[in-house]
Amino acid sequence: MKNNYSALNLIFIFLGSIVLLFIVAPLLGMLLNTSPAELIETTKDEEVQKSICLTLTTSFLSTIVFAIAAIPMAYLLARKDFPMKQLVLGIIDLPIVIPHSAAGIAILGFISRDSVIGRIAESVGLNFVGNPAGIAIAMAFVSIPFLLNAARDGFMGVPERLEKAALNLGASPTRVFFTISLPLAWRNIVSGLILMFARGMSEFGAVVIVAYHPMITPVLIYDRFGAFGLKYARPISVVFIIVCLVFFIILRMLAKEKKTQ
Amino acid sequence: MKNNYSALNLIFIFLGSIVLLFIVAPLLGMLLNTSPAELIETTKDEEVQKSICLTLTTSFLSTIVFAIAAIPMAYLLARKDFPMKQLVLGIIDLPIVIPHSAAGIAILGFISRDSVIGRIAESVGLNFVGNPAGIAIAMAFVSIPFLLNAARDGFMGVPERLEKAALNLGASPTRVFFTISLPLAWRNIVSGLILMFARGMSEFGAVVIVAYHPMITPVLIYDRFGAFGLKYARPISVVFIIVCLVFFIILRMLAKEKKTQ
Amino acid sequence: NNGNRNNKELIIFHAGSLSVPFKKIAKEFKKEHPDIYLVLEADGSRKCARKITDLHRDCDVMASADYKVIDNLLISEYADWNIKFASNEMAIVYHSKSRYSSKIDNHNWYEILMNEDVVFGRSDPNYDPCGYRTVLVCKLAEKYYKQVGFTENMLQKDVNYIRPKEVDLIALLECNAIDYIFLYRSVAEQHGLQFIVLPDSINLNNPDFSDFYATVTVDITGKKPGEIITKKGEPMIYGVTILKNAPDNKAAMKFVEFLLSKEKGMAIMEKNGQQSLVPSPTNTYKKIPKDLKQFVIE
């Protein structure tokens, strides 16, 4: 196409640049206020390393574990009609909107020693509060809607006709799901997974109520900020953001590869 | 289809129920701990009413205003290849992951009196700090990735062939965008708008740095919690969540209607 | 193995302003008791209490920036006693880029702050003790400097820069969004910020001026919305207690002992800008554990 530079394109590029600038400017401001020496020092700080690892792994695991249930649910929401579906769809969006500390309080009630789940966990010697598992649950709660919505949109974009064609070829519904629906919705699901993963990593308000320790990076930043001020919190933020950026780029590239295979 | 109750479906329904329960249980716990009398009283509280209105309108306006630039950008990201595209995609996900208070501080640097934007605003008598406009900017910063990603997925799902067919019929690129690309990506875009709207409403960490007053609901809840404890924070959360739920259901229904027209 | 809670884990909720000294104390304490793992959780003093009373979070030791928080919210349901252990003072904090920073001193600050192009921040009186203390300082200053109407003008100016916590204010200051903040001197010292030392008459530090402090009051919200509590000016005093249902009472005792010892904990406190009050008078003398009696006077 030789339409690369049509008026519309120029307007779009202009608008896109504004958005990009809007995102980049604050980040750049943060980066420029941090000296390389500080960055290096922060990278070497064992507490920082540990917390970034913890954040990445808990969010990653919580994303993976909950995806196993959320993706099938998204499929149902895309394919089936049932009474009160609109209500269910509305409910699904709620965790996004709940004030984070309220979410934390709600989850605490859900997993604390007095709750059903808490008691079951205790009987096997597990206490969710102050435990990575509890952190993962808090992360999942606030971030699962992003996966659900993205996956649902993805599945809605898969023509039912192709699924039926696959059934006609003798494939079981399970096979059809894994070989047709899932791959065709893959792009959206990956987007959803990345959003869920990212959103989980950033959660502070809910996590800090469930578990101040072990410290995930947002809590660590808050803690350092409270104790020592911006100067000590900023380098951690920058390191964390850089690590995340690298992660996202890798994830997106992997996802792309998967698709073009 | 008579496959409604295949084994796969039952497993999916089971998994879906778990997810739904996981979302509903904490919310229900919160609801059950709130007496109707408290709810009614809270609803009548003028400060609560005002803050909910403020939250809805700022988040709504910030979503709409930024969508005008974000949707075209998503279109570019879906259609064009350019150097460092993976980097741009990674950057777009960053605002999700940035610790919220760090985001708040970054935005403050961006809009405070010393910044270019702040000075321009000051010259027309506007001060972003402590102003709904500032709140909207903070909301947009943390929530814009959700719209960008959803819209991008939507546009990627629109066959380029149809766009070319429309061009062949003599439509200008602008017309093609508005009559073909946009409507066909509509479902994803609406999802993205709702997510962005919802995410904006829930933002606390970044907003509280830019503006403690006027109080958006998450700030109000935090404030009440700190000052009077859970008993006074919970009913506001519940009222807020109910209002949001109603809003989401209406939005989703409107979006659906739009599509089936 | 900080994942699963074991018996040797000691949970301490403390006021945000105690973060720095407590971290250092924890380090020293660790040397003496390597088997006890300290878990420090910083938050606003009242919020710390809420975590215990409303959220039923496990906690062994609670240290508040205002000993009354313990008296009002924890005693007697969650704690039996309260030891005042340190004091602090209010200061006006700034940095080198603050407007008029080269001119300001403790004779003209009340004028400079009222300048149109100067922005100052303070924390929310209803929420943060530092907030209502700021108001009290202003009222005292009005009397001390004989500036009629100063408090009123002050409270109306720059309301956009009221924040719930003092640490948020530091961020605003550090990123140059504001010029001055009302803050605890200890925090300013810990963050390496410049500050104006206010006269003892108004800085809420010196118990000798208690009577003068008590001449001003401020109304803040009470336990319920609409309810009003009137706060009297009084010296700033930090309190500490061990919770009744502390998971590890023994370790908690060891920590509090360490904290209150003159040459151990209190030395670190003083180094970080907070004067020791130990031993101090208490009205819960009877309930104070035997080992800690040495730090109080009846």
Place this chain on the structure above:
Amino acid sequence: MLKIKNISKQYKDFTLDNFSFSVNSGDYFILLGESGTGKSLLLEIIAGLITPDKGEVFLNNINITFKKIQKRNIGLVFQDYAVFPHLTVKNNIAYALKAKKLKKKTINKKTIEWAEKMNISHLLERQPKTLSGGELQRVALARTLALEPVCLLLDEPLSSLDIHLRKELRYLLRKINNEGITIVHVTHDFEEAIALANKIGIIHNGKIVQEGTPKEVFHNPKSKFVANLSGIKNFYNAKIKSDEIVMLENSIEFKHFSGRTHGSGFVMFHSKDVVVSKNQIDSSMSNNFQGVIVDMIPTKHGVEVIIDIGIIISALITQNSVDKFNLSKDSSVWVGIKALAIKFVENK
């Protein structure tokens, strides 16, 4: 063994009404019909993709109306191909085989085999979106044929193919049918029907209007519609007035020799039996009319001339005659038809 019984399906402005037919084991049944008469719908109902409002489908005397799609063992080749866009040609073809859990080697062998039969071996590693229409159609065919179902439903499977490939694939389809697989094939090309079917059903307005062997159907069309399908262009409602006169379309009288004196039904005659000339023809032909040329269509065997003589008739003449009489659109001409060429078919 495939029996469709009283199938009905109602859409807002289309109804499939009480549809019934049956196909014996090993039959090659072709459903011929115009666009939008419900042919595809019917195949999708048989395959289970669409549930009918009413009626039943039997396969080998078992009611499969509510059987799951994947359990029916009925292969359907879609009119719009429905090739899986995310799989290569190879994986598309192998899809059904993999579902059957065959050995890898067998799958590979069969895939290559069917690709060869379809002339698409060179495309095995291609993504569907890079394929041409005809290539896609062959992938769709290979995919379903590789499954070797007991019953094969083909929805216009050769529409995008050129003469050459069409010939090859017709051969293949007949071979598969000979091997015992029942085939139901939908098309609107009656030559395809003649070349392949041993039984034909004509579908019109949501009903089967005629059924039988290709010969039966095309030699005794029961309606203008069927006649047109079979290439007879001159087909009219008729009422016999006397042993000599028959009235066509209530508007024009023809001489006939059918030996009947009354009755109503249809009259038909072949285009090639119509003689055209510039002036009135003085001959033994008993039907002579003047008319105007409405259209002229070149065909393989000469030129088809469409003439309005009160009714529209079609005449097939050579290019020579066209040149000789200098015929063109709007020319006024005379036509002649022998009474003997007029065939009368009684209605019911």
Place this chain on the structure above:
Amino acid sequence: MLKIKNISKQYKDFTLDNFSFSVNSGDYFILLGESGTGKSLLLEIIAGLITPDKGEVFLNNINITFKKIQKRNIGLVFQDYAVFPHLTVKNNIAYALKAKKLKKKTINKKTIEWAEKMNISHLLERQPKTLSGGELQRVALARTLALEPVCLLLDEPLSSLDIHLRKELRYLLRKINNEGITIVHVTHDFEEAIALANKIGIIHNGKIVQEGTPKEVFHNPKSKFVANLSGIKNFYNAKIKSDEIVMLENSIEFKHFSGRTHGSGFVMFHSKDVVVSKNQIDSSMSNNFQGVIVDMIPTKHGVEVIIDIGIIISALITQNSVDKFNLSKDSSVWVGIKALAIKFVENK
């Protein structure tokens, strides 16, 4: 006025190579070719959907190779319809008209007009996904025709339509062409080519192998491929050995009467000129061979019998003869062809 010059386009395993042809104003040009020879590709290059690697496209002597799609004023009807799935049939048809910013009333009038011409008036409010294949094809046609472009590109526009509609639409297309619109039409149906085109191009292996009027092309096919397309099934490479003997495919000798004594090229003869019998025929026919029946295909005009006599030949005989000799697959038969029926075409 439409001139394609040295167009090349390279894909991994397909190449369109130095493609050139030109179409005069008002021509009805038909491109005939097998599946996957690049017909659709070529149309998309002309319309600007695909940029060629090399070469130029001229419309009315203006180089439009790099002109924007929407500025070309060339209408393209897609092989896969490309109907907009979110618009009703009505809005699909009106799409181009709205882009032209016509008055609402005019748009409405034209839309209804074209829907009537395409026989889809009853579908105007329908969503595309509820339409049948043929209905979709007509929507696609109406949508582009309503635009009234100066040049119309049709990619197998009648493939999903039944005989009846096909006839109507052929009439319509000819009418449009007569009104002065240049048409380039792609198909693999040579009857369509005869019925519509005044100029034909045969495309094979990414090149135009023959070009001319339908008559020129089908009477003097220059290759087996063209011959097959035109329905001549017996077409072989040949080398004349003497004034009597010609060698076919280097394997079998035929008698001929072409009057030539040497040269190489092609031999062809019509299926209907091949005589089949059970025993050797004692007649004036000079070419007699024994062979085995490979296949039998019923056709409109009898049965086509494919016989292997060393080379594969096709004979068209009546059903009667089949019954009489009791012919079936694998029967051994004799064939006879008169030397006069053998036509020799020299190569270049």
